[in-house]
Amino acid sequence: MGPEFKDYYAILGVGRGASADDIKKAYRQLARKFHPDVAKDKKAAEDKFKEINEAYEVLGNPDHRKKYDTLGANWKQGAGFQPPPGWEAFGGNGRRRTRRAPGGGDDADPRFDGTGFSEFFEQFFGGRGGGGFQPFGEQIPGGTRFANRGADVEGDIAVSLDEALNGSVRQISFRRANSRTGETESHSFKVRIPAGIQEGQLIRVAGKGEAGTGGGGAGDLLLRVRISPHPDFTAQGSDLVTEVDLAPWEAVLGTTVNVPTLGGSIGVRIPAGTNSGQQLRVRGQGLPTGREGERGDLYVKLLIKVPAQMTDEERALWEKLATSSAFRPRG
Numbered sequence: 001m002g003p004e005f006k007d008y009y010a011i012l013g014v015g016r017g018a019s020a021d022d023i024k025k026a027y028r029q030l031a032r033k034f035h036p037d038v039a040k041d042k043k044a045a046e047d048k049f050k051e052i053n054e055a056y057e058v059l060g061n062p063d064h065r066k067k068y069d070t071l072g073a074n075w076k077q078g079a080g081f082q083p084p085p086g087w088e089a090f091g092g093n094g095r096r097r098t099r100r101a102p103g104g105g106d107d108a109d110p111r112f113d114g115t116g117f118s119e120f121f122e123q124f125f126g127g128r129g130g131g132g133f134q135p136f137g138e139q140i141p142g143g144t145r146f147a148n149r150g151a152d153v154e155g156d157i158a159v160s161l162d163e164a165l166n167g168s169v170r171q172i173s174f175r176r177a178n179s180r181t182g183e184t185e186s187h188s189f190k191v192r193i194p195a196g197i198q199e200g201q202l203i204r205v206a207g208k209g210e211a212g213t214g215g216g217g218a219g220d221l222l223l224r225v226r227i228s229p230h231p232d233f234t235a236q237g238s239d240l241v242t243e244v245d246l247a248p249w250e251a252v253l254g255t256t257v258n259v260p261t262l263g264g265s266i267g268v269r270i271p272a273g274t275n276s277g278q279q280l281r282v283r284g285q286g287l288p289t290g291r292e293g294e295r296g297d298l299y300v301k302l303l304i305k306v307p308a309q310m311t312d313e314e315r316a317l318w319e320k321l322a323t324s325s326a327f328r329p330r331g
Contacts, residue, residue, distance in 0.1 A: 027060065031049065207220065
């Protein structure tokens, strides 16, 4: 029985043929609306915010979106979703990751809660597994018994930029079948997310993996960090990138604009003669670098926007500028 299918297009409110820009725009609008910091019902907003971020994790990534779209006519709403034959899931390292238990049976498939991703995402885009059994000999009367350390279990954990900046303690729970009794067991514990954590790093929780056999210790739970999408910022290591739109005359004449940071907005001076795509650096407004007291930088990417509609008066002014200006962009 597979996990419940997630229609990420419906979650973002876009059609399956939506462009990358349409998906990004829809995500930003929804993320700002349901951000827990601004919503009145914080619990409901937090759940919705996680769902929106998960949808953008897939549809905002060209490779993930292409893979998701290959489900085609096989996708459906409801529990028990199964992918079509031959459909390859993403693993934590880009490969399908499966593991066989002793005796040929499938290893227990843990279901995570509190990591920020649904079971559907974890199974098809998250990846887990790894570790394996590491036997060591133990002398007992009458012969040698081999104790097997339990396998490590890997999952993903969604970390917000605020958590990456300040650190946090997260309550994690997951369910898995006991290979000996067949019963489903629930486990819950707290995980510390250190300040400065970055995309792809592993948080190791000792002793929370598969149980050992023959007296061997339990494996570890390895949580691979995924920095959650943010409506205003993109993380690049310890640096952040944000985009600011400019009117043509602001780029030509220069101006001062309010730019968002993780601690609030600041004024940034835009020099005259700015080109679209140019980046300005604001020092020390990124994420922790790992060196005490040091943070990365914020890069402000400037994009020149032109009006889609004009009045007759505005058109006349643009036409006058076009005939009187000596500027030749292709000269």
